[in-house]
Amino acid sequence: MGKFQVISHPLIQHKLSILRREETSTKHFRELVDEIAMLMGYEVSRDLPLEDVEIQTPITKTVQKQLSGKKLAIVPILRAGIGMVDGLLSLVPAAKVGHIGMYRDEETLEPVEYLVKLPEDIDQRQIFVVDPMLATGGSAVLAIDSLKKRGAANIKFVCLVAAPEGVKKLQEAHPDIDIYTAALDDKLNEHGYIVPGLGDAGDRLFGTK
Ligand code: PRP
Ligand code: URA
Numbered sequence: 001m002g003k004f005q006v007i008s009h010p011l012i013q014h015k016l017s018i019l020r021r022e023e024t025s026t027k028h029f030r031e032l033v034d035e036i037a038m039l040m041g042y043e044v045s046r047d048l049p050l051e052d053v054e055i056q057t058p059i060t061k062t063v064q065k066q067l068s069g070k071k072l073a074i075v076p077i078l079r080a081g082i083g084m085v086d087g088l089l090s091l092v093p094a095a096k097v098g099h100i101g102m103y104r105d106e107e108t109l110e111p112v113e114y115l116v117k118l119p120e121d122i123d124q125r126q127i128f129v130v131d132p133m134l135a136t137g138g139s140a141v142l143a144i145d146s147l148k149k150r151g152a153a154n155i156k157f158v159c160l161v162a163a164p165e166g167v168k169k170l171q172e173a174h175p176d177i178d179i180y181t182a183a184l185d186d187k188l189n190e191h192g193y194i195v196p197g198l199g200d201a202g203d204r205l206f207g208t209k
């Protein structure tokens with residue numbers, strides 16, 4: 001079974017509380033998603049492989065460490081996942097970015113895929129799939145199905161708020177992947193929204209409602 005980790009650093013908890021507040025503006029919401037994603041990136045990238053490199057300091061030659069050049073891809077689930085891309089890219093600027101477009105049918109709560117655009121060598125990359133919300137888990141499961149169909153093998157899922165129902169569904173469907181979240185909330189309501197949650201992440205990020 002992959003790892004399930006709640007990244008509960010005080011800075012993340014503080015920013016997440018502001019993010020959840022109803023009165024937080026679109027501008028502030030966007031900034032907070034970006035900052036939280038960057039802070040989470042520190043932990044999510046913890047097991048990136050290193051290699052030795054010989055360098056010259058002003059004093060002497062020395063063997064030190066550098067990232068081994070393992071290829072990374074950040075794959076946001078549209079729309080709301082887009083808000084998490086820049087924060088992670090600021091830590092790993094050489095990563096490529098793929099996109100998976102998906103929306104939840106409001107009646108059935110089933111995800112509908114409408115776009116997949118990935119780096120050509122996605123099968124050789126370590127992939128961070130990002131989406132602020134893991135609710136029923138349908139979108140995450142379908143996005144990862146889609147990546148695996150294209151040969152992807154090394155996947156981590158990173159979200160801000162998860163419901164227990166979504167975590168269970170994702171772990172059952174894809175037991176090999178690691179899941180990182182900034183918070184594990186109580187439950188889903190009858191409309192499939194996370195409680196206490198933060199509302200509709202896409203609408204709050206883009207100001208569409
Ligand atoms: C939200 C969210 C996830 C999905 C989570 O997207 O960003 O992708 O719902 O729900 P699930 O775990 O039950 O599938 P939404 O469908 O609202 O699309 P949007 O980001 O374009 O607004
Ligand atoms: N999608 C969201 O944006 N919010 C939720 O609470 C559930 C799904």
